[in-house]
Amino acid sequence: MSRWLRRAMFALVVAYLLAPLVVVAGVSVNPRQVLFFPPEGFSLRWYGTAFTDPGWYRPAINSLLVATFAALIAVSIALPLSYVLWRYRVGYARVVMAMGLAPFALPPVITALGALALWIVLQSYGRPHTVVLSHGAFLTTLPLATLTVGLQNLNPQLVEAARTMGATGGTVFRTIVFPYVRPYLLAGFVFAFVLSLNEYIIAYMTVGFTFETLPVKIFASLRYGYSPVMAAISALFFAVAVALFALVGRVGDLPRLLGADERA
Amino acid sequence: MSAPTARPAISASPDAGSGDGPWPHVLLAWPTVALTLLFLVPLGIIAALGFFRRIQAGFFEVAFVTDNYARALDAFHLERLAVSVVLALAATLVTLLLAVPFTYLLTRRPRARQVPYLVLVLASLSLSEVIVAFAWSLLLSRTSGISNLLVALGLMDRAASWSPGLAAVLLAYVFIALPLAVLSLYPTFSRLDQELPEAAGTMGATPLAGFVTVVLPLMRRAVAATGALVFIFVLGAYVIPQTLGRPAQWTMPVHITDQAIMKNHLPLAASLAIVLLVVSSLVAVVIVALGAGRWPRFALPGRAR
Numbered sequence: 001m002s003r004w005l006r007r008a009m010f011a012l013v014v015a016y017l018l019a020p021l022v023v024v025a026g027v028s029v030n031p032r033q034v035l036f037f038p039p040e041g042f043s044l045r046w047y048g049t050a051f052t053d054p055g056w057y058r059p060a061i062n063s064l065l066v067a068t069f070a071a072l073i074a075v076s077i078a079l080p081l082s083y084v085l086w087r088y089r090v091g092y093a094r095v096v097m098a099m100g101l102a103p104f105a106l107p108p109v110i111t112a113l114g115a116l117a118l119w120i121v122l123q124s125y126g127r128p129h130t131v132v133l134s135h136g137a138f139l140t141t142l143p144l145a146t147l148t149v150g151l152q153n154l155n156p157q158l159v160e161a162a163r164t165m166g167a168t169g170g171t172v173f174r175t176i177v178f179p180y181v182r183p184y185l186l187a188g189f190v191f192a193f194v195l196s197l198n199e200y201i202i203a204y205m206t207v208g209f210t211f212e213t214l215p216v217k218i219f220a221s222l223r224y225g226y227s228p229v230m231a232a233i234s235a236l237f238f239a240v241a242v243a244l245f246a247l248v249g250r251v252g253d254l255p256r257l258l259g260a261d262e263r264a
Numbered sequence: 265m266s267a268p269t270a271r272p273a274i275s276a277s278p279d280a281g282s283g284d285g286p287w288p289h290v291l292l293a294w295p296t297v298a299l300t301l302l303f304l305v306p307l308g309i310i311a312a313l314g315f316f317r318r319i320q321a322g323f324f325e326v327a328f329v330t331d332n333y334a335r336a337l338d339a340f341h342l343e344r345l346a347v348s349v350v351l352a353l354a355a356t357l358v359t360l361l362l363a364v365p366f367t368y369l370l371t372r373r374p375r376a377r378q379v380p381y382l383v384l385v386l387a388s389l390s391l392s393e394v395i396v397a398f399a400w401s402l403l404l405s406r407t408s409g410i411s412n413l414l415v416a417l418g419l420m421d422r423a424a425s426w427s428p429g430l431a432a433v434l435l436a437y438v439f440i441a442l443p444l445a446v447l448s449l450y451p452t453f454s455r456l457d458q459e460l461p462e463a464a465g466t467m468g469a470t471p472l473a474g475f476v477t478v479v480l481p482l483m484r485r486a487v488a489a490t491g492a493l494v495f496i497f498v499l500g501a502y503v504i505p506q507t508l509g510r511p512a513q514w515t516m517p518v519h520i521t522d523q524a525i526m527k528n529h530l531p532l533a534a535s536l537a538i539v540l541l542v543v544s545s546l547v548a549v550v551i552v553a554l555g556a557g558r559w560p561r562f563a564l565p566g567r568a569r
Contacts, residue, residue: 006369009366009369010369013362017385020399024402035402035407080294081291081292083291084292088284090292092292096292099299099300100299105548106496106500107496107517109500109520110537110541113520114306114309118306120530121309140299195390197390198392199392200394215392218392219503222398222507226398231398234395234399241387241391242384245383245386246383253375254379254382258382259451260371261455
């Protein structure tokens with residue numbers, strides 16, 4: 001399509017995605033406790049508050065802990081599952097795979113309600129491990145998708161050659177498969193980590209205010225009084241996400257990680 | 265990330281078969297246990313809960329009653345269901361109208377040029393719904409919103425507040441759905457043969473005609489699958505309608521969460537969730553079927569016959 005049309009389309013999408021964040025960043029530097037845009041001056045005091053007020057940094061630490069362990073669980077489910085599906089023919093592996101992909105085919109509120117019901121039945125509602133496990137299972141879809149793409153791109157002749165030369169299954173995995181899928185594994189981990197960090201409804205329904213995560217805290221502030229700290233935290237979140245994905249794009253080939261095929 | 269409908273992995277193992285021993289089962293043990301417990305069992309509990317009886321002192325007691333479903337299907341909740349579906353369909357349509365041409369044009373660019381856009385899309389996708397709702401409420405507010413910009417440009421007399429309201433809900437829905445749609449379309453569009461639109465051009469089609477008559481028909485399955493994915497995602501969103509909507513835009517997730525958390529009525533929340541699940545699956549199946557059927561043909565100027 002014509003260059004003009006392409007530029008207009010790109011500009012529209014970029015403006016749509018960035019406009020709310022520009023306002024958030026602008027509001028976050030207001031020197032007074034107001035939500036003006038354009039800001040009435042420039043100050044970073046609300047960023048300071050985000051790091052010094054325990055009401056804000058405790059939920060942030062909670063969120064980081066949850067996201068780290070949830071992403072590890074997601075990867076620990078996705079790696080063996082995608083590997084078995086690629087390497088062996090096991091009937092029920094496809095059923096397990098379907099369960100791993102299904103959460104994204106369900107309205108999120110239903111996943112959250114399921115988590116709430118499960119942890120009430122198991123009598124652990126409100127305990128921190130509940131949100132970690134529920135996030136881990138919910139976000140397995142992401143490393144599962146990246147690893148499936150990675151294994152599809154792996155040249156089977158490489159594996160065959162290694163086996164002809166006497167390598168066992170374990171050796172093939174250690175020396176060929178794992179090094180090859182490592183960037184896909186890392187990307188899947190980062191996706192799951194960032195999405196867990198930002199996830200609201202499951203966290204709200206599993207731990208709520210007893211182990212407050214940052215999105216739950218922001219939502220509470222959204223209902224009971226806005227503050228420029230919310231804008232500062234939101235701007236930081238976006239900056240962290242951009243930095244992490246840009247890093248993934250630096251060390252890995254982002255188009256390929258996202259499913260473009262293997263051409264130069 | 266590819267859509268859940270992506271084709272399944274093809275076993276690359278030349279000697280896959282029965283002689284694998286216990287290894288595949290050992291490796292599958294943890295994924296099977298974890299996903300059964302954390303995904304399948306919760307769905308089963310919700311399905312059962314819909315028939316349980318709520319008790320005032322605790323959460324619920326085991327029973328078989330149908331009053332929860334009777335309430336979930338009363339006039340009020342059916343109207344909420346209709347509103348939820350219509351809003352989600354509208355958001356899905358707008359999202360596809362933006363995402364399809366954008367993703368197509370993006371995948372025609374050199375790989376290195378795509379990376380900044382992909383980073384922006386990924387970062388937007390990961391943004392918490394809570395932050396999205398907050399950002400749009402600022403953007404549409406009187407004190408910090410775009411209406412100030414329009415006043416400064418002389419296009420409006422006075423700054424106005426457009427949040428909460430229908431426009432705010434739809435704008436934010438499209439904002440959360442757009443990155444998901446782009447990433448879901450991306451693999452298929454990337455693998456599209458570059459020569460196809462070029463061939464259409466050689467035969468006299470304008471770029472737009474080539475896109476509509478050659479590219480879109482090839483992509484219709486991917487577009488429909490993405491539409492279904494986006495529809496379900498938007499239909500299940502809670503924070504956006506709750507924060508940016510008036511009661512007229514409060515969708516099923518708002519009422520499900522309200523019953524589950526505020527009113528402590530889990531059986532009603534569960535029956536509402538099952539109704540929502542059934543309806544969302546039906547609509548998604550219809551969307552995917554539309555993609556498998558014939559794409560409506562357009563007679564465009566410049567198309568070689």
